Amino acid sequence: MVQTRDWRALVRPAIEGLDPYVWEISSAEVAARFGVPVERVVRFDTNTSPFAPIHLGGALGEFGTTMPLNEYPDTSYGPIVSRLCRYTGLLEDRIVVGCGADEILDLTVRVFVESGKRVVVSRPSYAMYPVLVQAYGGVLIAVSDREPFRRDVAALIAAGRSADLLLLCNPNNPTGDLVGRDDIERIVREVACPVAVDEAYFEFSGVTVADLTDRYPNLVVIRTLSKAFSLAGLRVGYALASESMAELLNRVRPPNSVGSLSIALAAAALDALDVMRANVAAILAEKERFTASVGPYVEAIFPTATNFLFLRVESPERVVAALLRNGLVVRDLSARPGMRGCLRVTVRRSEENDRFVAALASVA
Numbered sequence: 001m002v003q004t005r006d007w008r009a010l011v012r013p014a015i016e017g018l019d020p021y022v023w024e025i026s027s028a029e030v031a032a033r034f035g036v037p038v039e040r041v042v043r044f045d046t047n048t049s050p051f052a053p054i055h056l057g058g059a060l061g062e063f064g065t066t067m068p069l070n071e072y073p074d075t076s077y078g079p080i081v082s083r084l085c086r087y088t089g090l091l092e093d094r095i096v097v098g099c100g101a102d103e104i105l106d107l108t109v110r111v112f113v114e115s116g117k118r119v120v121v122s123r124p125s126y127a128m129y130p131v132l133v134q135a136y137g138g139v140l141i142a143v144s145d146r147e148p149f150r151r152d153v154a155a156l157i158a159a160g161r162s163a164d165l166l167l168l169c170n171p172n173n174p175t176g177d178l179v180g181r182d183d184i185e186r187i188v189r190e191v192a193c194p195v196a197v198d199e200a201y202f203e204f205s206g207v208t209v210a211d212l213t214d215r216y217p218n219l220v221v222i223r224t225l226s227k228a229f230s231l232a233g234l235r236v237g238y239a240l241a242s243e244s245m246a247e248l249l250n251r252v253r254p255p256n257s258v259g260s261l262s263i264a265l266a267a268a269a270l271d272a273l274d275v276m277r278a279n280v281a282a283i284l285a286e287k288e289r290f291t292a293s294v295g296p297y298v299e300a301i302f303p304t305a306t307n308f309l310f311l312r313v314e315s316p317e318r319v320v321a322a323l324l325r326n327g328l329v330v331r332d333l334s335a336r337p338g339m340r341g342c343l344r345v346t347v348r349r350s351e352e353n354d355r356f357v358a359a360l361a362s363v364a
Contacts, residue, residue: 160191176304
């Protein structure tokens with residue numbers, strides 16, 4: 001008789017014990033549940049661009065001959081890397097491309113974290129950081145913000161002096177807080193571990209420490225084409241680092257996680273920086289108008305250096321319910337510790353933002 005074994009007993013304890021990332025409700029589910037046409041559902045929760053990417057027909061026209069779909073793409077992602085060299089000013093051997101910033105984060109954690117290794121993060125911050133750290137058996141050291149939602153640089157440095165990795169989202173997600181260049185350099189200089197600075201919203205803040213990788217080999221800067229470049233659906237991210245740090249990340253990088261279509265279209269988008277910059281300027285201008293319109297209906301709006309608002313409402317349950325009835329989806333953070341009534345709201349087109357304000361006013 002064949003003896004059976006409970007396969008669940010083989011799951012690593014680190015996986016059994018971690019709190020998973022909370023997935024966003026799909027637009028189709030919102031439409032079905034609240035009786036809203038799916039084309040009327042607006043994602044205020046994902047921090048993506050409201051603008052479609054540039055017309056990419058030309059890139060796709062060349063695609064069939066240069067990147068046949070029956071073959072794997074160039075594993076060096078040369079068309080993306082060469083354009084990122086022009087965009088960032090760094091050499092090829094200091095750029096690592098991956099499947100979104102999330103894969104680059106995963107590579108970074110994979111290189112430095114195993115059972116018992118200590119990883120410092122600020123709290124609150126990007127919800128995937130704890131998932132990654134705990135999945136690799138690391139110990140999460142969460143440094144609480146100074147009120148209201150401002151990172152405590154001195155406390156991060158103190159914790160980082162005995163840590164194995166420090167993850168810093170800048171500007172922060174979900175609060176939008178921006179740590180200045182001088183403070184980040186101070187962190188990188190004074191801690192005794194690698195520092196990964198997640199610059200997913202760099203194009204909106206205009207603040208980067210990528211150039212500091214010249215001086216600090218323990219620094220890795222992580223970016224994405226999902227936000228400002230309007231390419232969230234393509235999943236393209238990249239790291240900027242010293243040559244030695246990039247070599248470590250490439251040791252564990254899968255060979256073909258970015259597909260041929262993503263390579264071709266990302267390269268085309270990086271050839272149209274003027275379009276990206278015009279879209280960013282339009283979003284930031286609309287952000288000012290949107291902030292003023294929302295102001296009378298909320299308890300507080302906290303400063304952000306991103307393409308989203310971070311605000312507090314008196315009754316998040318009523319507000320979120322009213323928004324969903326109108327097909328408007330926000331990131332409800334009110335259940336997180338220290339974030340009573342807080343919502344994160346992406347800045348979108350003016351007509352979409354006006355729908356948001358009208359729904360918000362209906363429950364004010």
